[in-house]
Amino acid sequence: MQPAAAQDALRGKLLYHDIGRITGAGVSCIDCHGGVPGALHGLGKVADNPAAIAYALGAVPQMLMLRGRLTDTDMADIAAYVATPTVASPDLQRTMIGAAASPYSDQRLEFASPGTSTVRLTNTGVLGLRLDGEPAIFGPAAADFAVRATDCRPGVLEPAHSCIIEIDFAPRGLGLRTAALRIEHAWIGGGMAVGLIGRGD
Ligand code: HEC
CATH class of the missing domain: 1.10.760 (Cytochrome Bc1 Complex; Chain D, domain 2)
Structure with missing residues (x-):
């Protein structure tokens, strides 16, 4: 022992x-x-x-x-x-803000029309959370979505601090447009993903 x-x-x-x-x-x-x-x-x-x-x-x-x-x-x-289950740790919470925020899910932004909405990440834990990369967009319709502005940068997100990622949606095709926003971090899951859904019509 x-x-x-x-x-x-x-x-x-x-x-x-x-x-x-x-x-x-x-x-x-x-x-x-x-x-x-x-x-x-x-x-x-x-x-x-x-x-x-x-x-x-x-x-x-x-x-x-x-x-x-x-x-x-x-x-x-x-x-x-x-x-010691109460050991001090980081804890990441996300909040969806704007017209594309779903009343049902904090896992995705749902754009009914072109526009901008925001993902806010908050460290609700008591230890800093290391962000390991810039927010990036992946998936079949990745080109329809863009990071318009962000202050989620590689480095430590301190306890009780937030950063935001503003996402623009401008469809480049018809029908359902899907992608995912991801940011790497050093805690559970190794990163955080948010679904991006929009309609092109
Ligand atoms: C896929 C499911 C599964 C995963 C993953 C799993 N366990 Fe288990 N574990 C079980 C089940 C089911 C039992 C109860 C078996 C029984 O009572 O017959 C058990 C029993 C145990 C026991 C009690 C054994 C005993 O002496 O009675 C310990 C300790 C344990 N698991 C630790 C862990 C730890 C630590 C991890 C992660 C590293 C883990 N388990 C991951 C299913 C899982």
């Missing part, structure tokens, strides 16, 4: 939520066990007990896809997170 200081509950939180993407296993602890505290299937015994993870990886058939993908450090960090 390592001394408590060697374990990194913040990194453990990232792994608990995102190890499926980070290792390529496809599923993360949270996908089957749910959020901590209150996680299902006996996950609570992991608190400060990395050996319980090693045992489960060997014994639980449903966890086969994770077998061999966790280092001792990964297990120690996850055990530290389960023991």
